[in-house]
Amino acid sequence: SQQGEEDPQALSIQEGENATMNCSYKTSINNLQWYRQNSGRGLVHLILIRSNEREKHSGRLRVTLDTSKKSSSLLITASRAADTASYFCATDDSNTGNQFYFGTGTSLTVIP
Amino acid sequence: DTEVTQTPKHLVMGMTNKKSLKCEQHMGHRAMYWYKQKAKKPPELMFVYSYEKLSINESVPSRFSPECPNSSLLNLHLHALQPEDSALYLCASSQSRGPGEGPEAFFGQGTRLTVV
Numbered sequence: 001s002q003q004g005e006e007d008p009q010a011l012s013i014q015e016g017e018n019a020t021m022n023c024s025y026k027t028s029i030n031n032l033q034w035y036r037q038n039s040g041r042g043l044v045h046l047i048l049i050r051s052n053e054r055e056k057h058s059g060r061l062r063v064t065l066d067t068s069k070k071s072s073s074l075l076i077t078a079s080r081a082a083d084t085a086s087y088f089c090a091t092d093d094s095n096t097g098n099q100f101y102f103g104t105g106t107s108l109t110v111i112p
Numbered sequence: 113d114t115e116v117t118q119t120p121k122h123l124v125m126g127m128t129n130k131k132s133l134k135c136e137q138h139m140g141h142r143a144m145y146w147y148k149q150k151a152k153k154p155p156e157l158m159f160v161y162s163y164e165k166l167s168i169n170e171s172v173p174s175r176f177s178p179e180c181p182n183s184s185l186l187n188l189h190l191h192a193l194q195p196e197d198s199a200l201y202l203c204a205s206s207q208s209r210g211p212g213e214g215p216e217a218f219f220g221q222g223t224r225l226t227v228v
Contacts, residue, residue, distance in 0.1 A: 035219075041222065045218065045219075090217075100145070100204070102154035105154050
């Protein structure tokens with residue numbers, strides 16, 4: 001049931017640097033969402049980008065979407081140690097709109 | 113209130129036990145979901161309820177039995193589980209939309225289930 005893949009699987013950066021994660025998916029979508037998960041906890045919604053949008057910003061987050069390539073990227077600028085978490089993209093099914101499939105996830109470590 | 117509440121937070125059960133996981137939301141969402149997540153893996157969709165009716169079952173074994181008593185509650189009944197069913201079980205809710213209108217989902221903190 002998994003919809004997509006993320007790259008890289010793991011990323012380690014210094015505090016203050018930017019972190020970029022990529023997501024590729026397989027089918028037509030209505031929107032793509034990015035979620036964050038701290039170790040063993042629930043998922044927190046970060047940002048949603050609709051299929052007719054190309055770029056979206058929220059605070060230190062910048063998301064791009066290329067539906068022709070079925071891919072998205074999440075950029076976190078000026079990273080902080082508190083950004084350390086796993087990040088997942090999730091896509092819905094354009095035929096139903098009521099189910100979410102997650103990518104494989106990127107584990108981000110921000111070193112203070 | 114943008115909270116999805118799951119209980120219990122932790123559960124240890126034997127393979128012959130019957131237990132239930134509970135999920136509650138008061139955001140007026142009409143779609144609710146169960147996901148299963150193994151360590152270092154993404155959440156995997158199990159069930160989707162839309163307007164209290166089961167709309168999607170992702171070929172989940174019958175030892176997992178979902179129930180939606182009303183629009184705010186979602187249960188997952190567990191019976192005769194196997195040790196490999198040990199995982200984090202996540203509940204989520206969202207507005208229920210038709211094709212072309214995929215919504216944002218809100219997740220609970222999950223129930224950490226261990227089957228012994």
